[in-house]
Amino acid sequence: MEIMHDESRNQFRMEAEGLVAHVAYEITDGGLDIRHTIVPKPLEGRGIASALVKAAYDYAKEHGLKPVATCAYAVAWLQRHPEYNGEIGKDYCEGGSCAL
Template sequence: MENVVTDKRAENQIELEVDGHRAIAAYQLDDDTITFTHTFVPKKLEGRGVASKLIRAALDSARDRGLKVIPICPFVKAFIERHPEYQPLVKHTT
């Protein structure tokens, strides 16, 4: 899968288009914190690793930008739990 992940900042979502279908990771940006609220992958793309590629790119971008992450989206939260290299990005609230 050679598709490019694009950050559509005006729309508050990161997108990955595959075979004419668009997967998205919706977010809210507040200062140095990005909150991932929802991930959507069309049914035709399910089971192909599209969501994982999308979220990996989104988290890599957050790290590169020095952002802390709040994973409200259950998929993002589970992805971070399965990939410990992203756990330091998580913003812990008191």
């Protein structure tokens, strides 16, 4: 799985089977906030979302940024990975949705 960082779009993305999956983020107040995670249905269940979120938060840590999650998927990911010392974004709305 090759993950690409598209800094001009604030995205980590990967392509498979002609489809694009990505996480979109914002950098504010010293944190990298994942705002939403998109994986097309035909690519679901392959660990792509997890790999994209991990790549984004690894980038954050390497650049001295705090991992922040507004996207419901990223919130759940941070809860499963407390070693990242992440936090929930102020725009997070519970219920499995993302603040777009």
